[in-house]
Amino acid sequence: MAKDALIVIDVQNDFCPGGLLAVDGGNEIIPIINKLIMRFDHVILTQDWHPAGHSSFASTHPGKAPFETIKMPYGEQTLWPDHCIQGMPGADFHPDLHWTKAELIVRKGFRPHIDSYSAFFENDHKTPTGLAGYLREREITNVTFAGLATDYCVAYSALDAVTHGFAADVLLDACRAIDMGGSLATLLATMRKAGVTLI
Numbered sequence: 001m002a003k004d005a006l007i008v009i010d011v012q013n014d015f016c017p018g019g020l021l022a023v024d025g026g027n028e029i030i031p032i033i034n035k036l037i038m039r040f041d042h043v044i045l046t047q048d049w050h051p052a053g054h055s056s057f058a059s060t061h062p063g064k065a066p067f068e069t070i071k072m073p074y075g076e077q078t079l080w081p082d083h084c085i086q087g088m089p090g091a092d093f094h095p096d097l098h099w100t101k102a103e104l105i106v107r108k109g110f111r112p113h114i115d116s117y118s119a120f121f122e123n124d125h126k127t128p129t130g131l132a133g134y135l136r137e138r139e140i141t142n143v144t145f146a147g148l149a150t151d152y153c154v155a156y157s158a159l160d161a162v163t164h165g166f167a168a169d170v171l172l173d174a175c176r177a178i179d180m181g182g183s184l185a186t187l188l189a190t191m192r193k194a195g196v197t198l199i
């Protein structure tokens with residue numbers, strides 16, 4: 001029998017209006033996500049969780065500005081404004097998010113030299129977060145994604161879920177995108193092709 005979990009991606013202050021890497025309308029999805037949290041038996045949250053001076057921050061690379069890209073040993077990396085620094089208010093869940101029901105919080109992006117968009121793997125696509133093993137041990141087969149941002153952490157998480165053999169849905173009304181250089185359209189097409197169900 002299918003067993004479902006809701007995975008709420010990065011609904012943190014820094015990704016909401018007023019935050020350091022604000023996603024347009026990021027706070028608008030919170031009431032929808034709160035309803036989903038009530039409906040699902042199993043809820044998992046993720047938290048972008050960077051040490052200060054993280055290699056994905058433009059400020060760490062002299063002469064680089066946010067939203068430029070650089071080559072890292074694991075491939076192209078977009079540089080971001082400093083955001084979601086461990087223990088800072090910007091890394092907290094948004095105060096309106098009803099997060100207390102969560103059974104697991106997965107933190108990612110804590111290795112200084114590698115970024116992590118996906119809840120399953122770091123951006124080298126090799127270093128696991130442990131989430132796949134957790135879901136398998138819990139016998140969860142279907143995962144539904146909501147949160148921020150559609151075209152980064154949500155998309156990469158959904159794609160990796162399918163790679164791991166989970167059925168993956170993305171509730172687009174419960175997500176908002178960064179949408180840089182057509183990234184939203186690209187990632188929506190990539191997800192569709194990979195077998196992610198976009199709702």
Ligand code: VGL
Nearest residue numbers: 010048080148149152153
């Ligand atoms: C994210 C950029 C950098 C996300 C995290 O949660 O989508 N995007 N770090």
Ligand code: ZN
Nearest residue numbers: 048083084109
């Ligand atoms: Zn980040």
